[in-house]
Amino acid sequence: MIRQVRFDKKGRVIKRLMQRIERGQWRKGSVLPGEHRLAEEFAVSRGTLREALAELKRQNYIATQSGVGSIVTYDGQPLDHHLGWARALAASGFSVTTELLDLALVHRPDLHDDHGHTDYVRIERRRITDTGVAVSLECALVPACDGLERLPDTGLVDGSVTASLAACGFIGTHGDQWVGCRPLDAREAQTLGRAEGTVFLAPVRVTRDPKNRFVERVDSLLDPAHFRMHLTFGAPPP
Structure with a gap:
């Protein structure tokens, strides 16, 4: 049961972060708020928040850059959201x-x-x-x-x-x-x-x-x- 609750929390965070990115609240090249701030906002542990960010990175919504944080790479035209194509993504962190x-x-x-x-x-x-x-x-x-x-x-x-x-x-x-x-x-x-x-x-x-x-x-x-x-x-x- 504890594992199920943890999964639900992570899934909720993933969904809400994706929605904000897809709606343009965080545009390509922008830096996401820090982990501590996001964990507090979604009322989850830092570990759960990091797992959610890892999933966004796997799906190429964000990239990470040392000393900067999580950077939005989604531009409204993902080459592969669910279909599994090989895909090219911008990961430079520039606007x-x-x-x-x-x-x-x-x-x-x-x-x-x-x-x-x-x-x-x-x-x-x-x-x-x-x-x-x-x-x-x-x-x-x-x-x-x-x-x-x-x-x-x-x-x-x-x-x-x-x-x-x-x-x-x-x-x-x-x-x-x-x-x-x-x-x-x-x-x-x-x-x-x-x-x-x-x-x-x-x-x-x-x-x-x-x-x-x-x-x-x-x-x-x-x-x-x-x-x-x-x-x-x-x-x-x-």
Whole structure:
């Protein structure tokens, strides 16, 4: 019975912390209050609070940085919340802003066999830290149909690709991700403010809906100094 009560307390803390992060009360890059303060607020022991934080870290809602504490890494678009994909997450602790660089229709017949479309909306974004360092370049392709083709004129819904897709009935539930690395070409290097040939992580993610309909392809370039890969495998002990 004591173990059950402890589990319920931990589960309650996990749920409430996740809700605050998902609702934007604590945004990506912000530092959570200290363990003592959170333990007092939720009326749990420091041990229970630490177990809850460990679960948030496992699910990539937060990361820990020595001398700083627990830092929010959730940005509203987790690559894997329940599905077990390999995932890339920001764990640098910097506050990051997103710049929209391009929003345009493109014709890509070379991708028809892979995704079933030849026309796409191309969405290019760059993320920059509060110190002015560009840490990622992301190019998303979404199908230019069912209302999405109007995005270049209307803009993204609330600045979000996910919200824009959902508004047109595209809800991603599963997919695949591949991770490699490659040197930056001249254009990419200029956009990121790096030397041509600098090696970046280069994940590619393809998302599909419950009917296996193509939703989105995202090709990213990530500064390995600010991003890392996390893969969870096996089952934890009971």
